[in-house]
Amino acid sequence: MTHERQSWLIGPISAAAGGTLYQQIVDRLKREVSEGRLKPGAALPSFRHLAEELLVSVITVKRAYEELEREGIIFRRQGLGTFVAEQGHDRSCEAKVAAAKDLLREGFREAAEAGLKPAEMFDLAREILKEKKAL
């Protein structure tokens, strides 16, 4: 292709994965920021460029950017582009902790429905943490 390509990689977006496509883009970008691959001040591709890269509609990426902007993870400068915010890393981590809490809550509810007592749930959690592969 003659089009210049930024080496830009976020996890694949798929209709078969959970959540809407725009939500998946939000999650993937948060992961890049929280794991430090995208540092504060780093420029993001234009949403039209990212749409082309991910093969999704422009509006899907636009909506993902808007949400990340609302959460303070990225910011836009008119005419310059979109960048990772200074507090982007912290905000992404906060969002991830909140998501982890929700998942744990769901896990504990399942365990409770299976008749496990709190002590047994702790054991289970400890067991999972030991399986390093899972992390």
Added chain:
Amino acid sequence: MNNAIEIRGLVKAYPGFQLGPLDLTVPRGAIYGLIGPNGAGKTTAIDMIFGMGSNDAGQIRVLGLDHRSDEVLLKRRAAYVSPDLSFQVWGKVGKTIRFVRGFYPGWDDAYCGALMKAFHLSDSDRVATLSFGARTKLSLLLALARRPEVLILDEPTTGLDAVSRQQVFSELLKAVEDGERTVLISSHGLSDIERFADHVGMIRSGKLLLEGRTDEVVDRYRLAEFFTADGATLQSPEPEGLIILKWNENRWHALLDRNSGALNWLETNGAQQISLTRVTLEELFVALAKEEEGEGA
């Protein structure tokens, strides 16, 4: 001017079928998916934008140009690809390209070359022996390389395999990358439209049924499951915004428009344990098409 195409009050009557009155708004810079059951009037509407067939009433403006009085200018700035276009008489792909480009001052040779590569076409290919998919890509290439501001495609992906469809949409996304160019595409490939189109319009029986941002249109509807007390039936008629899809004794499935009062109506009319699930564009399409056929309640 933020709209690339504006159709207002368009009417075209044939014996046994009437298109319209139809309003359609295609924002500039968007990929707009025009969908609808077979015979809904999509091709009639598209043909008329491009001056094929005359409308009985209404107005069509493309880039602010009237489709009748500014026809020449409009055709210079907009391109149209129909599944019926054939370039066989030109022999080879290279000859076809050299012939067509002569008509268009804006023709972009470098872009044409890039498209040839992306679509795996070569100058020496004979048009007559190209596969169906390759022929479709050739028509698309001839339209894209003109760098039209508005590109109108009538079912460009019908009969294409998944790889070819992705190549086509990849090029369409590139074509709108500068935010100035607009693509209007009619298609039955609803999962493609849901993924790639920014805006969507659905036509049914010659009328526009819904139009808007694809994500908002899809998010507006839910599949609802609910139960009624044993032996009880729903009070009829159902309100606007609720289409019963099927029911079995006391268990019901329906399509629910969240912008209507349908949920509230269900709650106050004996529906219990209502659960709502998101829909795909395809599920929405099928449910709305069903309503017309009267297969619903």
